Amino acid sequence: MAVHSVTVRMTRYVGLAMLSLLLAAVECNSMSPPGKPVLLGCTSPEKETFTCRWEPGSDGGLPTTHRLYYEREKLEGTHECPDYHSAGRNSCYFDKNHTSIWVDYYLTVVAFNALGNATSDTLRIDVVEIVKPNTPENVTLLVEEREESLNLHVRWERPHNTDTQSGWVTPEYQLGVKQENTNRWKEFKAGRQTHFTLYSVNPGVVYMVRVRWRLDHGSWSEWSNTTSVKIPDYFQKERLFWILVSTLSSVPFLAAMSIMVMKRKHVKQCLLPPVPRPKIRGVDVQLLKSGRSEDIVNALITNQSFPPLVAWKDQMEDYLIVCDNDDSIQSQKRKKSLIIPAVFHLDREIQCKESTCVQNDWEKAAERKDEINNLINSNKSLSGERLSNVEPPQLPTQKHRRPSINLVNTDATDQSLSSCDGTAENTFTSFANSGYVDIQRHAGYVQEVDYSRVKEVNTDNILILEKENVPLDSSGYIQGHKEDLPEDYSRVKEVTSDSMVLLQKQSVSLDTSCREKGNHYTHSTNQKPGNHHVTGVCTELIDSGYVDTIPASPLM
Amino acid sequence: MEQERETATRKRKEDKQLRDKRRKMAHRGTNGSKLFMTVLYTVAACSAIPISDLLDRASQHSDKLHSLSTILTQELDSHFPPIGRVIMPRPAMCHTSSLETPNDKEQALQVSESNLLSLARSLLQAWADPLVVLSASANSLPHPAQNSISNKIQELQEHSKNLGDGLNILSGKMEPMAQTISSLPYRGNNIGQDKISKLINFNFLLSCFRRDSHKIDSFLKVLRCRAAKMQPQLC
Numbered sequence: 033m034a035v036h037s038v039t040v041r042m043t044r045y046v047g048l049a050m051l052s053l054l055l056a057a058v059e060c061n062s063m064s065p066p067g068k069p070v071l072l073g074c075t076s077p078e079k080e081t082f083t084c085r086w087e088p089g090s091d092g093g094l095p096t097t098h099r100l101y102y103e104r105e106k107l108e109g110t111h112e113c114p115d116y117h118s119a120g121r122n123s124c125y126f127d128k129n130h131t132s133i134w135v136d137y138y139l140t141v142v143a144f145n146a147l148g149n150a151t152s153d154t155l156r157i158d159v160v161e162i163v164k165p166n167t168p169e170n171v172t173l174l175v176e177e178r179e180e181s182l183n184l185h186v187r188w189e190r191p192h193n194t195d196t197q198s199g200w201v202t203p204e205y206q207l208g209v210k211q212e213n214t215n216r217w218k219e220f221k222a223g224r225q226t227h228f229t230l231y232s233v234n235p236g237v238v239y240m241v242r243v244r245w246r247l248d249h250g251s252w253s254e255w256s257n258t259t260s261v262k263i264p265d266y267f268q269k270e271r272l273f274w275i276l277v278s279t280l281s282s283v284p285f286l287a288a289m290s291i292m293v294m295k296r297k298h299v300k301q302c303l304l305p306p307v308p309r310p311k312i313r314g315v316d317v318q319l320l321k322s323g324r325s326e327d328i329v330n331a332l333i334t335n336q337s338f339p340p341l342v343a344w345k346d347q348m349e350d351y352l353i354v355c356d357n358d359d360s361i362q363s364q365k366r367k368k369s370l371i372i373p374a375v376f377h378l379d380r381e382i383q384c385k386e387s388t389c390v391q392n393d394w395e396k397a398a399e400r401k402d403e404i405n406n407l408i409n410s411n412k413s414l415s416g417e418r419l420s421n422v423e424p425p426q427l428p429t430q431k432h433r434r435p436s437i438n439l440v441n442t443d444a445t446d447q448s449l450s451s452c453d454g455t456a457e458n459t460f461t462s463f464a465n466s467g468y469v470d471i472q473r474h475a476g477y478v479q480e481v482d483y484s485r486v487k488e489v490n491t492d493n494i495l496i497l498e499k500e501n502v503p504l505d506s507s508g509y510i511q512g513h514k515e516d517l518p519e520d521y522s523r524v525k526e527v528t529s530d531s532m533v534l535l536q537k538q539s540v541s542l543d544t545s546c547r548e549k550g551n552h553y554t555h556s557t558n559q560k561p562g563n564h565h566v567t568g569v570c571t572e573l574i575d576s577g578y579v580d581t582i583p584a585s586p587l588m
Numbered sequence: 589m590e591q592e593r594e595t596a597t598r599k600r601k602e603d604k605q606l607r608d609k610r611r612k613m614a615h616r617g618t619n620g621s622k623l624f625m626t627v628l629y630t631v632a633a634c635s636a637i638p639i640s641d642l643l644d645r646a647s648q649h650s651d652k653l654h655s656l657s658t659i660l661t662q663e664l665d666s667h668f669p670p671i672g673r674v675i676m677p678r679p680a681m682c683h684t685s686s687l688e689t690p691n692d693k694e695q696a697l698q699v700s701e702s703n704l705l706s707l708a709r710s711l712l713q714a715w716a717d718p719l720v721v722l723s724a725s726a727n728s729l730p731h732p733a734q735n736s737i738s739n740k741i742q743e744l745q746e747h748s749k750n751l752g753d754g755l756n757i758l759s760g761k762m763e764p765m766a767q768t769i770s771s772l773p774y775r776g777n778n779i780g781q782d783k784i785s786k787l788i789n790f791n792f793l794l795s796c797f798r799r800d801s802h803k804i805d806s807f808l809k810v811l812r813c814r815a816a817k818m819q820p821q822l823c
Contacts, residue, residue, distance in 0.1 A: 079693070080692070080693050105678070105679065105680055106680070106691075128692065128693075128694075131692060132691040132692055133691060133692055133693075134689060134691065134799055134802070134803060135691060136678070136679050136680075158679075158799065160799070160802050195693075196823060197813065197823055198693075198697055198810065198813055198823070199809040199810040199811075199812055199813030199814070199823050200693050200696070200697070200806070200809075200810065202651070202809055224823075248654075248802070248805070248806075249651075249654060249655045249658055
């Protein structure tokens with residue numbers, strides 16, 4: 033009896049122990065129904081098949097299986113995934129037969145284990161919306177060298193399973209290009225073609241290129257593997273070539289330049305021929321250039337000779353013709369004229385006439401006066417010049433010649449003068465204190481009246497006059513001087529044999545009237561009537577035998 | 589298409605194409621291709637612009653249409669109440685779902701050209717009115733991107749009209765079968781009163797349009813590739 037109770041008690045204890053053990057075992061290794069799986073998504077690489085993947089939840093400690101069920105639009109019933117293995121674990125692959133497009137699929141995944149199951153959320157897809165192609169393959173790079181630029185050609189291939197030929201899917205490629213040392217990828221669209229050209233790449237740089245694409249505006253594929261290429265430095269060789277060329281070509285160039293520099297005068301003449309300039313005959317340009325004033329003056333007036341001072345005669349006056357009774361008058365050396373030109377003048381008349389008698393001379397004087405007038409009328413540049421007539425006592429028969437008026441053309445006049453009066457000279461360069469000489473300008477042109485003092489008469493029939501602006505009554509003259517100077521009239525007393533004029537000092541009452549009034553002097557009675565409008569000469573001249581002198585005439 | 593223009597060079601190109609086509613016709617495989625070749629032959633002999641160019645232009649328009657609709661749905665989804673996705677009507681309720689269209693690639697490649705064109709034209713025609721409804725309701729859409737959406741709807745309308753005109757011209761150059769258009773009337777005028785239903789209905793209509801625009805695009809591209817056997821760069 034006691035043994036029986038002991039065994040019963042033993043089994044009870046063992047059973048309790050077993051139970052507790054079992055319980056303990058169960059608690060340590062918690063088996064539960066599986067956790068909820070999660071459908072990750074589906075993709076179709078070519079719009080003909082698609083694959084769905086899921087993430088299983090906890091398996092509850094028990095072997096768990098997952099099943100995918102789907103329903104489809106326009107298809108009755110619920111169907112199970114046709115292929116669990118082709119795409120790997122936890123995936124479902126739908127082949128072409130099971131794939132329809134433009135219809136919605138509703139997918140669910142159910143996890144089963146011994147204790148229960150779990151269902152995922154339903155995923156709704158349309159195959160056309162989940163297109164994501166595989167990455168492009170075989171990306172190749174090729175560097176091409178052109179004349180002006182260096183180009184990089186990129187080629188790739190689409191994955192084999194994708195059919196773009198029938199137009200079922202429309203590809204769109206995209207390139208990513210990066211230089212090795214930069215961070216940013218540049219993106220280029222390549223359209224539907226499987227090649228692309230990068231123009232003008234930099235030599236000596238490593239370029240990295242990758243390609244991706246998408247179908248029908250779907251999702252982009254993954255980037256392909258990056259391919260790199262180093263652009264060779266083509267221009268090294270070119271640089272050497274150009275250095276050589278430039279060195280070789282510089283040698284003749286330098287030679288040409290040196291020749292040109294050495295012969296620059298010739299070159300200059302050749303390229304810039306001297307321009308012909310007008311030349312003034314008789315004027316020495318070089319002399320002018322040298323710039324010395326006296327030389328300039330000489331240069332300008334070298335070739336002209338001053339015309340001999342022609343006895344200016346008052347238009348209303350006649351010549352003073354002193355006829356000597358003896359033949360000595362005929363000598364050329366005698367000068368009877370008392371009017372002596374003071375300064376050179378341009379318009380001169382060569383009184384190279386011979387006159388034997390007063391009457392002849394009168395006539396001739398008249399003629400000459402006309403001629404003078406004519407000349408003066410034709411003269412245009414006589415301002416500031418004075419006319420003076422020189423009438424040598426012996427007037428050569430030679431008719432006067434019309435003097436040229438220009439400065440330039442004085443040679444003829446020189447000659448004529450000298451032919452008339454061989455010894456006559458025309459230089460009146462210095463003047464001394466001598467008697468007055470009436471110098472009157474011609475009315476038409478000459479506006480000034482200057483009086484000069486006769487300084488001396490030398491043996492050569494030259495009256496050396498003092499150049500002096502003798503002021504006279506301005507009102508009486510066309511252009512008179514302002515100073516008042518007492519004027520004396522002197523009567524010519526006598527002309528000596530050596531052509532000296534002896535004057536008789538005599539003051540003339542007319543003087544005052546000349547000065548005070550503005551009236552013109554009445555001309556002498558011997559005045560030839562003429563229409564020459566000489567407005568006034570204050571001094572009597574030739575006819576009356578008077579000569580204006582200054583009081584302190586040395587001749588006296 | 590509005591780009592129809594006559595040039596002598598095109599005529600010469602067509603003649604060359606004709607000669608090539610004649611040669612290739614001897615090696616043609618499927619019946620569908622043979623039929624299409626005869627169509628091309630007649631068309632190329634008569635018209636100035638080759639059909640491939642017309643189809644290329646048309647497919648560009650349809651491509652633009654599809655990309656616009658895709659962008660629109662993405663924009664709309666960015667601010668969409670999650671509840672809407674749950675109670676969204678099924679696509680089977682699109683007004684164009686009654687039209688029989690190919691379901692996969694093999695089926696699509698076997699459809700005749702004129703049928704394909706007819707399908708495309710029918711679909712396009714079916715969306716003329718709904719696009720107006722969409723445009724009207726886009727003006728008052730309770731959505732943060734309402735302006736952008738409204739603009740894109742306008743663009744959709746414009747491209748749709750251009751494509752419709754082009755397809756009309758194309759159909760004139762093809763068999764009479766291409767002229768038939770299935771009528772798919774749109775009867776839904778009420779887009780909804782409250783904010784949620786407005787958004788949901790708008791989204792639903794837009795998703796229907798997205799699918800149909802993709803169908804049109806695919807059909808035209810298949811046609812284009814078939815017509816451009818001489819120019820493989822088009823496909």
